[in-house]
Amino acid sequence: MTAQAQNSRTPHLDRVAGPADLRDFTDIELATLAQELRAETIETVSRTGGHLGSSLGVVELTVALHAVFRTPFDKLIWDVGHQCYPHKILTGRRHKMASLRQEGGISGFTKRAESPFDPFGAAHSSTSISAALGFTIGRDMGQPTGDAIAVIGDGSITAGMAYEALNNAGAEGRRLFVVLNDNAMSIAPPVGALSHHLTHIDSPAEKLRDIAEGLVSTLPGPLRDLARHARETAFGQRPPATMFEHLGFTYVGPIDGHSMPDLLATFRAVRNRAEGPVLIHVRTQKGKGYAPAEQSDCKYHGVAKFDVQSGNQRKSNSSAPSYTAVFGQALTEAAAQDPLIVGVTAAMPSGTGLDVMARRFPSRVYDVGIAEQHAVTFAAGMAASGLKPFCAIYSTFLQRAYDQIVHDVALQGLPVRFAIDRAGLVGADGATHAGSFDIAYLANLPGMVVMAAGDEAELRRMVATAAAHDSGPIAFRYPRGEGSGASLEGPALPLTIGKGRVLCEGTQVALLSFGAHLPEVLAAATLLARQGVSCTVADARFAKPLDHDLIDQLVAHHRAVLTIEQGAVGGFGAQVLHYLAETGQLQSGAALRSLVLPDQFIDQASPEAMYAAAGLTADKIAAQALRMIGVESLQLHRGEAG
Numbered sequence: 001m002t003a004q005a006q007n008s009r010t011p012h013l014d015r016v017a018g019p020a021d022l023r024d025f026t027d028i029e030l031a032t033l034a035q036e037l038r039a040e041t042i043e044t045v046s047r048t049g050g051h052l053g054s055s056l057g058v059v060e061l062t063v064a065l066h067a068v069f070r071t072p073f074d075k076l077i078w079d080v081g082h083q084c085y086p087h088k089i090l091t092g093r094r095h096k097m098a099s100l101r102q103e104g105g106i107s108g109f110t111k112r113a114e115s116p117f118d119p120f121g122a123a124h125s126s127t128s129i130s131a132a133l134g135f136t137i138g139r140d141m142g143q144p145t146g147d148a149i150a151v152i153g154d155g156s157i158t159a160g161m162a163y164e165a166l167n168n169a170g171a172e173g174r175r176l177f178v179v180l181n182d183n184a185m186s187i188a189p190p191v192g193a194l195s196h197h198l199t200h201i202d203s204p205a206e207k208l209r210d211i212a213e214g215l216v217s218t219l220p221g222p223l224r225d226l227a228r229h230a231r232e233t234a235f236g237q238r239p240p241a242t243m244f245e246h247l248g249f250t251y252v253g254p255i256d257g258h259s260m261p262d263l264l265a266t267f268r269a270v271r272n273r274a275e276g277p278v279l280i281h282v283r284t285q286k287g288k289g290y291a292p293a294e295q296s297d298c299k300y301h302g303v304a305k306f307d308v309q310s311g312n313q314r315k316s317n318s319s320a321p322s323y324t325a326v327f328g329q330a331l332t333e334a335a336a337q338d339p340l341i342v343g344v345t346a347a348m349p350s351g352t353g354l355d356v357m358a359r360r361f362p363s364r365v366y367d368v369g370i371a372e373q374h375a376v377t378f379a380a381g382m383a384a385s386g387l388k389p390f391c392a393i394y395s396t397f398l399q400r401a402y403d404q405i406v407h408d409v410a411l412q413g414l415p416v417r418f419a420i421d422r423a424g425l426v427g428a429d430g431a432t433h434a435g436s437f438d439i440a441y442l443a444n445l446p447g448m449v450v451m452a453a454g455d456e457a458e459l460r461r462m463v464a465t466a467a468a469h470d471s472g473p474i475a476f477r478y479p480r481g482e483g484s485g486a487s488l489e490g491p492a493l494p495l496t497i498g499k500g501r502v503l504c505e506g507t508q509v510a511l512l513s514f515g516a517h518l519p520e521v522l523a524a525a526t527l528l529a530r531q532g533v534s535c536t537v538a539d540a541r542f543a544k545p546l547d548h549d550l551i552d553q554l555v556a557h558h559r560a561v562l563t564i565e566q567g568a569v570g571g572f573g574a575q576v577l578h579y580l581a582e583t584g585q586l587q588s589g590a591a592l593r594s595l596v597l598p599d600q601f602i603d604q605a606s607p608e609a610m611y612a613a614a615g616l617t618a619d620k621i622a623a624q625a626l627r628m629i630g631v632e633s634l635q636l637h638r639g640e641a642g
Contacts, residue, residue, distance in 0.1 A: 010036040018092050019066035019117070031260040034063045037086050038289045040094075042308060044085065048100040049304045049428065050108050053287035054083035057183050057257075058151070061282060062086040064263035065149060065179070068271055075119040075135045075145060079128035079152040081109035083181075084118075091117035101428035103605030109432060123432030124400065125370045126159035128152050129178055133169045136176045147271070149177040154184065155347060158369035169277050170248025176277040177270065182254065183286040244279045253281025258288060320485040323478040323516070324421055326456045328353025330463040330492060331390055331419070332360055338467060340388045344368065346375045352392035352421050372397050376404035376416070383414040388467060392419040395435025395477065402441060409473050410445040416473050417466040418442075423452065423477035424516060424566030425597070425611060430604030435477070436597050439514075439571030442475050443544045449474040449497060450543040452515030452565075452572075456483035458541070460492035468494045479516045479566065481607070498545035506534035509625045510554040514540045514565040514572040520611070521564050523618035528625060535625070543572040546579055555580065560591040560628035564621060566611075568597050591628040595621060 008014050012033040015021060025033060038059045045052045063086075065076055071091075078084045088106065089097060093115060099105025106114055109123040120131040128150035135148040156162060157180060169176055244251045252270060256262050263282070270278050286301075287293025292311025306313040335341040335357055343365040349355040358365035368375045372393055379389035393401070398420060409416045423435040443450045449469065453459035453476060462476040500512075509528060513521040518539055525535040536558060538550060543565075554561050563573040573594025580586050597614050604610075611617060615624075 010040060012036050013040060016090055019071050019090055022063065022067040025067065027261060027264055030063055030067055030264070034060045034260060037063065037089060040089060041085050042290050044097045044100065045303065046306050046308045047098065048102065050085065050101050051082040051301060052303050053293045053301050055085040056288050056290055056293055057284040057286040058083045058181060059086050059288070060258050060260050060263060061151070061179070061181065061284065062090065064260060064267055066090055068264060068267040069149060070146060072116040072119065073146040075132065075148045076117070077120045077128045077132050077148065077150045078110050079122060079150065079156045080125045081122040084110050087117070091115055101604055103609050107430060107604065108428060123429070124397065125156040126152070126162040129162055129165035129169060132176055132178070133165055133172065136174050140174060147175065147177060149179060151179045151181055154180065154182040155370055159371050160373055166244070166247050166249070173248060173276045175274055177274070178249070178277070178279045180279055180281045181257065181284055182281060183284045249277045249279040250274065251279050251281065254283045255280065257282040257284035320482040321456065322482050323453070323456060323459060323480070324351070324353040326459050326483065326488065327419060327421070327463060327478065328356030330460040332357040334463055334467045335361055335364065338388065340386065341467060342366065342382060342387050342389050344375050344379045344389055344391045346370055346372045346393055346397065348394065351394070352419065354392050372401040373404050376401040377408045379416045380408040380412070380414050383416050388415070388417065390417045390419050390466065392421065394422040394433070395420045395438040396422065396433050398438060399441070406445060410448055413447050413472045415470045418473070418475035420475055420477040422480045424479045425602060425607050425614070426480050427607045427610065428604050431601035434602065436568045438477055439543055439565065439567035440574070443571060443575055447472040448544060451476040451541055452543065453478045454513065454515060454518035454539040454541070455486035457486040457488060460488060461495050464492040465494040465497070469497070477515060484519045495541060498542050498547055500538055500540040500542065500547040500550045503537045503539060504535070506536045507557065508534045508559050508629060510536040510538065510558040510561045511621070511625065512538050512540055512554060512561060512563045512576070514543055514563065517564055517566050517616060520616065520618050521621060524621035524625070527618060527622040531626065533626065533629070540572065543575055546575055548579065551576060551579065555585050555588050555590045558590055560625060562621070562625050562628065563594045564616065565596055569599055571596060593624060593628055595624060
């Protein structure tokens, strides 16, 4: 061993270029490797931020899986992928971890384009079992792939898609491995009957009975005795079957997910003997091995950069409240005035701000687990009963419930209120979490009202507007992060449906903004003014119904009208252009353009860098406006706008 290796804090990890190297380690060395891997994960995330608690909970599990299975020939599929940092370190990306979740760096989730050890990309939940079954079919039809192993959390397995996959896999009866990572904690505390069921599965000896013959020769002493006892018990009174066994799986567990001997023995046994689908129930602790994470209510699910010794995270310099906090407080105030208001969320009470209302009105907030489809139809049933449900779901997750929005809400004209957080580009979580499409996929639905808040004060008013709106579905979108510092004093009065506002008036160019890009649009107007261009700035507020009077006035009295939104093509700008085409105004003489997100997925970076890549900075907005009136260059830069 070299002097450098002797002085290293990670001598075992330093020997790992890829998972194949783990198969040369002894079991004791693998346990030591896990300790080093945990420490390195903590150090890495302290510098980059990211999903810490979930990654710390699967360190031993990650090492054991890669040591026993032959990845990447065997396909290891992480559900969501937010727990994959130890996996990335072990699979040849250790030297890239400093770039985690940064522009040009590696993703915070699994990503096919990044490594052959990421056979299936993920960032949304409950996809792993379906994908693993797909690989299994491919293997059995002659494709060059080995076993498929899905690792799914106790939160993710509450979603309907996971049940559908379990049902299909059990019926197929093919060799497939599902590792249920049960940490009794997804982002919020787990909810539902399945969580109760998992909590009351207690005896490893009983649940090892189905493969006891294979385990006896491989288990360490204490577990060998348990396995023998299980085999004997099986000849007597058979314990009640788990729900997984009823679905056709061999159930093994629960196993201590932080015991390397238990994990290695179990994985070796099932790998050597399994013929059909097997579910291995592993119990872990989210945040394991780092006291601040273990003691946190959310187990350090997502963290900013932090000090390793104290656990203190870096604070934002902004004094403005987040849009999420403004929504939570506004809804709570509305609920205090109206006892019919209820909140619905899909495993994200704190992420959506509904935890504020839940603290004051705990019996009126419903967390349904990671089940967006159910959440929407559940809210539809509430609305049909006469309640006023606010269904608070991130834009990117609401996509998962589109059929329910169409069929169960819009078609029936039910007044479900959709509070759409994380609208627009979200930064380090990248394309998988970007709220790019909700304007387009909601504004095309008959009877749907679609709003977007230009600032925090407007968000408060949109909450009030939604609370007062009983004639059909209504949605309002707002971004992640802090607001612009708008005043939140005074009552939040409802808006007039379908009416925008003019913030400043000019004569040459009209900038028609929809949503939270309004500060950038105002900055563009300042740049144009410095160029001597007289500019009107209007906040549309509504993508549906459109403010026809406002649009008519802008087109009639300006040389150019430019719409700007934090959404994909097919959204607000498309609605405006369609209206102008239908009314014959496209030939009015005014130049008409729309600035939207480009027709591509944008990788992670800061939100500012992502919007720059999308061409939606103030100087690019101003430059587009100048081109529309025949001016080719913008002389002033954003910094000169004051």
